[in-house]
Amino acid sequence: MSILVNKSSRVIVQGFTGKEGTFHAEQCIAYGTNVVGGVTPGKGGQTHLGRPVFNTVKEAVKATEADTSLILVPPAFAADAVIEAAASGIKVIVCITEGIPTRDVIIAKKFTGNHDVTLIGPNCPGIITADEAKVGIMPGFVFKKGKVGLISKSGTLTYEMANQVVLAGLGISTAIGIGGDPIIGSTIIDLLKLFEKDKKTEAIVIIGEIGGDMEIQAAEYIKENITKPVVAFIAGSTAPKGKRMGHAGAIIAGSKGTAQEKMDALVKAGVTVVDSPADVGIKVKKVLNK
């Protein structure tokens, strides 16, 4: 078990032969991910990294029975790539691309909502199920196998937190970077549902940040529906209002979307909220030893 991706996931890479696509596809293969091919329009029929290249996702799915796609194409073409993957029968789409126009993401998300598919991202590091499959750009070695599920809006902060969990003597079941854009595919709630059902996951870590109200919605959901212990950290307590902090979605609008308001909601829902980003690992260990 684990969630979304595992050893038997059949992964294609959209943007396979590009610089980013090549580099990260190589890293995924080295991790042990079952990469069955890739898509680059105009390069169909070639072989790249020992795998077949296709012109369209449809052809790739037909030939390889791919069920998962890792998207590493430039922002102007990324929403198109997401919609193509969903229309072609892919079940898990991981869109790494940063900088996609919000209007395109809204439309792509609406489209995936009408299909039997899970969209992760955009503007995210992807998904990793420890020792099984890496469908993303994270450093695989950090994520040692274990029983903690991780949901994060951030990239390097996800690595930091996974590392802390591992150093605390625990490990990761699946870690998902959901992305730092104002509109993203799967929300925290979507993934909480999966982790709640996953037998390998015994505790869940949520790494949120300022902007929007996804963490507050998650808090309400946790209160009613999640039985596993949840530990959360919200980045950006010191962020000024009205300033975009790196991520397109990390902005306090008016007085909405502050770290404090999110932490308060999570505490109220019974979540163990950690004030210091250095204490996440030890707090997870504590709640699991209870």
Added chain:
Amino acid sequence: MNIHEYQAKQIFAKYGVPIPKGKMIEKAEDAIDAAREIGGNIWVVKAQIHAGGRGKGGGVKLARSLDEVEKYASEIVGMTLVTHQTGPAGKLAKKVYIEGGVDIKKELYLGMVLDRAKELPVMMASTEGGVEIEKVAAETPERIIKVEIDPLTGFQGYHARELAFGLNLSKEQIKEFGKFAKALYKVYTLNDASLVEINPLVLTADDKFIALDAKMGFDDNALFRHKDIAEMRDLDEEDPAEIEAGNYGLSYVKLDGNVGCMVNGAGLAMSTMDIIKLEGGEPANFLDVGGKASASTVAKGFEIILKDPNVKAILVNIFGGIVRCDRIANGILEATETTRVEVPIVVRLDGTNAKEAIEIIRKSSLTNIISATDLGDAARKVVKAAKGV
């Protein structure tokens, strides 16, 4: 990205959103000619800055003669306006917009913005025009009517009707309003705006709707397909250090503290600021050097951080994934020598090749570099260093 009122009105005009006749000037001596060209016998002289509350700050004046137009224009050009949105330092007005007077029957509010929770753009209208909409939302939320618009189906007749009936408009007014709102939807969606706001939207004595004010913000991710809008960027409205950082692919926000920080990744950068504060320090900045931090981005980062004279110590916090820490360590040593960093630097490198990196830092002859093992240790050391202990 935000633009000025006069620029937003240029866009409005292109899509058929009615605006008063107006002209932007940069020199007060051009004011009378502009007013003559506009015609009429009453004008409004408005400071062009990227902030609301201009009227209260003295940046919007009603002129009843050509002499008054010139007088107010010369007062406003070069004026530093302080409003509730500018911060205490205020903003310098370099441009003035002169506009013909409008016969006002009623002031309304109409705006469009992305609703992140609903994941759709919403159009909002209110009978409470000319006052801060945030205040209306907080005190009398029932006076704001909202409609969600699905971009797949676009702006429909019912959207306009829901808003118009909510505003208690008459039958004739509803038809006019519908045309106005539909044009505004086009302005928002076809230009990838993140915000369009008309406050006030004016109903004139002859039952026409006209945008008396105009505020627009854009989705930065979409500017690549709107070259005309990207050209409207006014660098005078932005912080010079933030512009420079942006030119090198770094994301920088200046804050008021004295502990500089340089981090890879936005989430980790925010967390680094947070932990500095928790350990009793005050962060001087947010700085994300990006996922592909290199020796040259690190050097640029030091340069930008050190432009702030308040900085007493710097924390470099890199979690190497794809980026190799040993390369970053060498980059730090190089950069410290070339940019002459004299304040103490606490370095915390973790992840790929961290051991080698720590060894490189340890062996260096630079005395102002302090090595830290983890996030907590790094924060404690840099706060201490900034306090000079």
